[in-house]
Structures are given as structure tokens and as C-alpha cells.
Amino acid sequence: MLDIQNLQVVFGTGRLRVDAVKNVSFQVERGASYGLVGESGSGKSTVLRAICGLAPISDGRVSVEGKEVTTPRDQAFYRTVQMVFQDPYASLHPRHTVDRTLSEPLAIHGEKDAEARIVQALREVGLGPSFRFRYPHQLSGGQRQRIAIARALILRPKVLLLDEPTSALDASVQAEVLNLLDELRQKMGLTYILVSHDLAVVAHLCERLLVMRHGEGVEETTAAALRSGKASDSYTRSLIQASSGFSRDGQKTSPALAV
């Protein structure tokens, strides 16, 4: 479904040159869910943005359904790949009602039957038609993220790029959104690429994942391996340890913590 070969993303030139992503490769099969884990500055979000054209592909290949993507992306690409952003407070237009937000993609692609599809899209993400004419400021964070997911799904894409979709949400709301994403994937046969700093979230949603650090893939592993604590890389292990909460034992500072 998705094939990333030796992807490089470089911003700026000369002294300002930043190698955000250096030589990252991975494949995702149809219907699978793939995770990219790392801390800030690891380049995990940049990989996502490069796939959908928000960041330049400096070198390497990105292919969707066997076809290499073109720059700029064509309309067919946008019907296949959609994205959900991290901050639901920033990803909805503050002056547009939910109705307008959801009808925009339909209008761009000349789709008919907008009425019915908007109501259906709202139902799919577990919101009633009463939400249709609200402004973003009348919605909670979780509801906003549901609208953002509805917007991404309304064109019936096959691949969904999820950029930290739950990290701005409260724990209980995160659980609801994760359940929704799980359910939608099964129902619609979607392919996910999930970016997150939270190992537990990635392990919950994805089968396979790539641990990233400083723009490079550190280790490709599976959720099952993570759960059983099998990680060959020391950085991955330190992430696992950190995700289990604070402990007063084992005060030694691991090499990964050097700032």
C-alpha cells in the first residue's frame, strides 16, 4: 500500500541546513497500522508531512499503491491519503461551522449528495446531527478531534496519516478516540500510519512500528515484542522504561538522557 524508500527531508541550505529525516525506509501493507515513535526532533512528524506533501522529499521514494507520488500531489492522491493533526484546537477553521468544514472537501472534489454524506460522516465518528452547525469553540477537544477525523474520512480515503491524534486530549477522551480509530479501521479497511511519542498508544493501535531518533530509524519492531519487553536497542529500552512511570529505584541516568 505504502512504500517509503530511503526518504530524506532537508530544510534550508548552507549553515541553516537541517537534516530532519535521514534515510528512513519502511513498508505498510494494505489494512495494516504502522507506528512511528520518537521524541521531539526525531523527525517522525516530518516523515508524515513528507508523505502528504507538506514537507519536501529531498531524496528517496514515496509510493502509494505502487505508484510513486508526484510533486505537487494530484487530486487522486488526496482522495487516497488523508491526515489527522495533533492539535484539534488548531486544525479546525475557527470561523467555519462543522457543516462548512465537512462540506469543503466534498465541494473541492465535486462530490454530490453533500447533505447525506455530512450527516453520515458525523454518525460514523459518533456525533449526532445536532453538532452539524456548531462552531469549533462550541466543541470540546475530543469532539473537535472527532470532527477532524470525520473530515479526513469524508472522501473515503484508503490511508489515514495520524499525527499524534490524542496527545492534546485528556486521558479518558484519548481512550474514546483510540477506540473510535480502532473501530473505523476495521469497518472501513483503512491503513494507518500513526505518529506518537507515547509507546503505549502506538502499541495499542499498531502492529508494527519504527522507533526514530535524530531523523533516523533506530529499530523496527512489533507491538507484541514491545509488550514482552523485547527490544534490542538501548534507546528503545529507555523509552519503555520511561513510559512505565517515575520510579525512585534505578536512579542511574541512562545514556539516552544526556541533554
Add this chain to the structure above:
Amino acid sequence: MTGAAPLVQPTGLRAWLLSPEPASRWQARLGRLYLGWRTFTKNPLAVFGLGIVLLLLLVALFAGFLAPYSPVAGGDLRTLRLLPPSAEHWFGTDDQARDIYSRVIYGSRITLWVVLLVSVIATPIGLLVGTVAGYVGGWVDTVLMRLTDIFLAFPRLVLALAFVAALGPGIENAIIAIAITSWPPYARIARAETLMIRNSDFIAAVKLQGASTPRIIMGHVVPLCISSLIVRVTLDMAGIILTAAGLGFLGLGAQPPMPEWGAMVATGRNYLIDQWWVAAMPGLAIFVVSLGFNLLGDGLRDVLDPKAAK
């Protein structure tokens, strides 16, 4: 971090307007307008300003009914020249024996016409130049903004004078001159706003839906820039009225016998010491209307652009 529902729940029409679950596009829009209106009415000075502007509108609309005399044709030059304010001539008469009160009332039409035309011409130009420059960036931005800089580099009145000198005096040319000199600041504001908006996630999201650049600019960037522009244009109205009056005063705007306030002040200049009312009455009208627009602009800023207030 605020939580818990408000303790006081509104009822009736207000409840409908403030409904958290609007049932239609219209209810959502009206609810928003109503919230804005409530913020606006919190500021008594702004309401006062709105009152003045509405009064100007009404006076211009019903000038024919309100004015007791003709604004152009004078009376008997031997007996009715330069009379002080009285019951017959509330604001007195001028050197052509015309009733100043009637002239001030008809003058409101010209003022309104100027204000309307300038905002209709200058705002869209500024908005378009600013948003396109800000959103597209690169050499388009450079070219458009240098052009803006060139216009900004000239003092407004001087540039307007040059235009009028080239095009010939007259109210239409004065309006064009003012419009051409007033868009650059709007372009700058719109560009600054666009630069903030263009990197936000909601623009990225609509880009990923395959929206074209014009669609993004018109449908997504412009609606967010427009509110701060409306505020700025309203606040500039006073300046525009004064510039128009200034051009009229210099004899480059409205031509006699049009009852333009600036031109009226200019004629009054000759009689300033002995017949003060000839210059003072139109001057007062200019002052009141400018004040009205300024107060209105302040109030609008509170509503449309809360972060800029204070």
C-alpha cells in the same frame, strides 16, 4: 482551565440565539452575531458612535425632507447674506445667502458617498494584495510588498494632491485619489495576518483536501483577515473624511456649489472673525462624524479582534 456549566441559564429568544446546538446555518450565524452585539453594547461609547453613524445615514437618506431650503440656490443677496444663526436659519447663512443648515444636511450625502466609495475600492485591493503576498510568498510577495512600500512612502495628502492635479479637480477624482493612497496599510495588515494563518493546521488540512490556492485564500484566509481590516477601515474613516474635506478645502475636491463640508469650511475662512458660523457649522459636522466613526471602530475592535483591544 475553566469548567462547570454557567450557573445562570438564559431563556426565550436569547436561548435560541445562544443555543449550543444550532439547528441550521442561519441560527449558528445569528447566534454569533448576537454574541458580537452583546460585546459591542458593553461599550457605551461604541454604541454612541454607532448612533452618530446611523444618524448620518438617516440624514443623508432623508436630506430632502430635513432641509428647509435648497442647498445650492441662495436667497436674496442683499438681505439674506451672512445672517447669524436664528429660528429661520438654524446655522445661519453664507456669503451666497444659502442656508448653512440645509447645506450641512446635503453635505452628509457627499461625505457618505466618499466614505462608501473609498472603503469599497481600498479594502478589497488591500485585502487581495496582502493575502496573496502573504500566502503565495516568494517573488510575488516581494513584488507586491515593494509596490505597497512605494505607495506608503508618499504622504497621503500630497499623493492625493498629485492625483487630483493629474486627473483634474472633482469629487470623483478626489475619491479615487484617496482610495489609491489608503490601501497600502490594509495590505500590510492583511499580509501580517496571513503570515500567521498560513502555517496553521487548518490551512494544511484544507491543502490536503486538494484545495486550490485561490480557494484557500478566498475561503479560508480572507474571512480571518477581514475582521481586523474592518476595524482598521472604520478607524480610518475619520482620516478619510478629513482628507476629503482637506481636498475640498484646497479647492481640489468637490467643486462649488456642491455642499461639501471641507469646501464650506474653506469659504468660511474669509469670514472667520466676524461670521464664525460659516466655517464652524460644517467644521462641527466633520468633527462629530469623525468622532462617530472612531468610537464605532473602537467598539468593533472589541468584538472582532479581541486580542488587539488594550
Add this chain to the structure above:
Amino acid sequence: MTKPLLEVEDLRVRFHLRTGIVEAVRGVSFQLGRERLGIVGESGSGKSQTGRAILGLTPPPGEVTAGKLTFDGIDLLTASKRTLRTLRGGRISMVMQDPKYSLNPVMTIGEQIIEAYQAHAKASRAEARDKALAMLEAVKMRDPGRVFALYPHEVSGGMGQRAMIAMMLVTDPDLLIADEPTSALDVTVQMEVLRILDELVAERGMSLIFVSHDLKLVSSFCDRVLVMYAGRVVEELEAKHLRQAKHAYTQGLMQCLPTLANDIRPLPVLNRDPSWAQ
């Protein structure tokens, strides 16, 4: 616990908004001795406003009332502005969420620590400088001399937050209020900062109020936990007894997090009971 350091009784924070009055904190009471107290809740639960109200940092339209709000015998509600100023930053300090916003961008880190120290202690510049350097060392800065001369934008988030902690602890406060001190940081850096905070609190025998949304983190870090919901404390318990939490909200908060240890799907979601807010 002989005499509590901080006593809070029926604390309320109200905001008068145009849509009505919103009560962010609705009658919170607790006592704090020499211990680490965690306040946990979701956004809008009033946990941050509780911390701010103690310091008198409630933002303008807000109004604070309380039956009792005393710090070491001083009534914080009736104290003069002067007394409050000397307490704030002197005996009570606060570490905020994001060091980017709480450090002055146009002053070097060293200068800021010196200023914080001199505002509350009579000390010569040389003394203050020594103290600042010692503090930077205490928060495990590798090269305190270098960090001293850096501007906030020149350091990473983790370093900035450690500098912030150094600044807040330089006056040897009796009480430190930490409002989500690590949630803007990467997980591995988070642990490092917490470890430093933990050591300093233990060494200096300070009281700590740790405000966070992260129940797991708070319970592993603090001695006692207050769980807040809709402006009220719904449960107070010893951190080590967290597993035996009685309130449905606390239980729900613990279960809805995905963990590496268990693979539960769908994740249990929190069914909010309106009676919790009563």
C-alpha cells in the same frame, strides 16, 4: 504532622463571564504538611486554578474566596500585597508548565536566578552569583558556568525547565507548587527532571504540590493524591493505595490509559456520572 504548613478550607474560585458565573473551584479543602501532595484531574477540573489561588495568581476576572487559606499561620486572603510579594517567590515558589513562557527571553539564565535571589535575600552580587552557580549545579547542569551566560532560547526544553527549577528553589522555599512541570518535555527528559526535583525536595525538606493530569506519574511521585473533578475533590488517598481507589472516576482514569503490559480493546471509557459533580 504537628501543625500543617498550608491549610485550605472551602476554597472557591469564580469567574464572572458574560455567559454567567463559572465556578472553576468549588469548595476544595486540604491540609499540607512536609509532604508531596499530588493534585490530579482532567482539563477543566480546577486543579491548576487551585494551585494558582494559593499563590494569589488567579487571572483577573477571577474571584477567590475561602473559609480558611493560611500558610504557616499567615492568612493569605487578608495579607497585604507586600507580605504576599515576599512570600511569593520567597517562601512559596511555583514552577509552570512551559519554561519557554516563564523565563524572561531577554535576560541570561544566570541573571534571572540572581535577580530571583536578590529579590528575597539581602546578598551581595558575588554571593548571589555563587548561589546561582551552586543552584545550577544542583539541577545537574553539566557546565553551570556556560549555562549561566546563556539566554533561554539557547537551551533545550529540559534544560530550560531545570533552570526554572533552579530559579524557583534558590530562595529555599518551604513550599513548591509545580503545575504540570514536565508535560511539555519528552518522556526521557521528563524522568530526568522529575528525579532532580525529587532529590531537591527530599534534601531540603520542602513541601510540594504537584499538579498534573497524569495519574500514573503523580501516584508514583507523590505521597498523597487529591483527585479533582469539576472543581471538587472527589477522592483523597495515599499514593501507594491508588489501586484500591474507591471513586469510579479515579478508577476510570486509571483504566482508560493504554498500557504496554495489558492489551485491552476496546479501552474502557469513562462514563461520566453527573452525580460526581454534585
